[in-house]
Amino acid sequence: MRHAIGWTAGGAAVLAAAAFPGAIGREVARAAIERRAGVDATRALPDGLHVALCGTGSPMPDPTRAGPCSVVIAGRHMFALDAGEGGARNIMLMGIPNGRIEGVFLTHLHSDHIDGLGPLLLLAWTGAGRTRPLPVYGPAGTDRVVAGFNQAYAIDAGFRTAHHGASVAPPSGTGGEAMPFALPPRGDWSPVSVFEGDGLTVTAFRVDHGPVEPAVGYRFSYKGRSIVFSGDTSPTPAIARNARGADLLIHEGLQPRLVGLMTEALDQRRQPAFTRITRDILNYHTSPEDAAAEAQAAGVKHLVFSHNIPPLPSRLMYPAFLGDARQRFGGTITVGEDGMVFSLPAASKGMELRRWSVR
Numbered sequence: 001m002r003h004a005i006g007w008t009a010g011g012a013a014v015l016a017a018a019a020f021p022g023a024i025g026r027e028v029a030r031a032a033i034e035r036r037a038g039v040d041a042t043r044a045l046p047d048g049l050h051v052a053l054c055g056t057g058s059p060m061p062d063p064t065r066a067g068p069c070s071v072v073i074a075g076r077h078m079f080a081l082d083a084g085e086g087g088a089r090n091i092m093l094m095g096i097p098n099g100r101i102e103g104v105f106l107t108h109l110h111s112d113h114i115d116g117l118g119p120l121l122l123l124a125w126t127g128a129g130r131t132r133p134l135p136v137y138g139p140a141g142t143d144r145v146v147a148g149f150n151q152a153y154a155i156d157a158g159f160r161t162a163h164h165g166a167s168v169a170p171p172s173g174t175g176g177e178a179m180p181f182a183l184p185p186r187g188d189w190s191p192v193s194v195f196e197g198d199g200l201t202v203t204a205f206r207v208d209h210g211p212v213e214p215a216v217g218y219r220f221s222y223k224g225r226s227i228v229f230s231g232d233t234s235p236t237p238a239i240a241r242n243a244r245g246a247d248l249l250i251h252e253g254l255q256p257r258l259v260g261l262m263t264e265a266l267d268q269r270r271q272p273a274f275t276r277i278t279r280d281i282l283n284y285h286t287s288p289e290d291a292a293a294e295a296q297a298a299g300v301k302h303l304v305f306s307h308n309i310p311p312l313p314s315r316l317m318y319p320a321f322l323g324d325a326r327q328r329f330g331g332t333i334t335v336g337e338d339g340m341v342f343s344l345p346a347a348s349k350g351m352e353l354r355r356w357s358v359r
Contacts, residue, residue: 041095041356042073048345049074049225051250052356053306054090055082056336059112062311065338066090066358067112070229070250070306071101074200074222080104080120081218081229084112088119090338094356099127103195104176105202106138107231108215109145118149121176126160130173137194139204139214143178150175183214189238191219199223205242207233209284217242223346228300232307234283235290243298247344247351250336251295252307254285255321259310285309288322292329302351303329306336 042050050073057065067084071091078100080087091098101124107113117136124134136146157174181194183206191203201221209215209232217231219242228243230251243249259278266275286294288305295303305321312321318335326333334340334353341354 039095046345049222050343052341053336055084055087056306058309064313068307082113083117083120085116087116090358093358098123103135131170133175133177135179136176137179142180146176146178207238208236209233225344239294240297246300248302249300250304251291253288253305254309288325292325296329302332304334304336
């Protein structure tokens with residue numbers, strides 16, 4: 001009887017879908033819209049320091065990861081760190097209001113860290129009716145990048161204002177405002193302050209991503225909690241120095257053995273240009289094992305890998321990606337995924353991992 005009832009119910013559902021496809025589709029659309037439209041997932045976060053991973057990939061295509069992008073929330077402040085392709089989309093899918101983002105911090109000017117800047121600036125503008133351009137902090141050259149995006153989006157901005165009105169898209173608020181900062185000389189890993197306000201301090205420090213120069217990492221500190229971003233870098237003393245005692249270190253990771261498999265495949269298929277690239281990238285990134293050693297030296301509590309190379313579309317690949325990293329670090333290690341949110345409540349030593357959907 002159970003099988004008969006189940007078959008009957010299933011058959012009825014199939015018949016209903018066939019007879020009323022428009023009605024079924026509208027209900028599915030209604031449910032999807034109600035689940036996402038206007039949702040602010042950040043309202044449930046306690047006061048503290050939080051980081052949402054909106055892009056943990058690299059220039060290599062990964063169907064599960066957008067380009068490098070994170071959102072840092074400290075009390076009432078919210079910033080984006082890097083703006084890789086697809087990051088702005090994931091911010092919306094995660095229920096983070098783009099209009100609340102009050103600035104962007106760039107680690108360096110490689111294309112995969114800036115190619116999503118246009119959509120991010122656009123959504124921050126129209127999402128809050130900003131009357132001033134969004135500040136974009138970064139090393140030397142940031143002014144040229146921001147000016148380029150402003151010019152590229154100028155025609156579109158005019159269309160937005162003409163269509164939606166100046167209250168939604170104020171002409172004075174479109175685009176970004178470059179906030180480049182100076183750094184100590186090469187070889188000096190000392191931090192410089194780039195933002196302070198309401199208990200939040202953001203410092204930047206040089207890292208070694210040559211020939212990309214300059215490239216920086218950042219440390220965010222708020223009410224006794226701290227998060228450090230390595231940016232793209234080869235192993236460098238800058239990390240152990242500037243991540244000292246941090247609650248969370250978000251570090252790039254490239255596993256040479258897995259990239260070597262890519263090189264072999266490309267070589268067999270006679271792709272000399274791509275083969276050269278996969279060989280070249282080995283000398284200006286950090287292996288998971290070396291990153292783990294840096295985290296151990298810094299006394300970090302939790303190490304998270306982002307900007308993961310090569311693509312990791314399956315979690316079955318994670319042990320091979322990490323290699324011997326767990327033997328070199330006594331704390332917790334996480335392979336970052338889009339949608340992960342790490343929460344560090346103020347006046348606490350705890351940490352909570354949430355997952356906000358990007359699908």
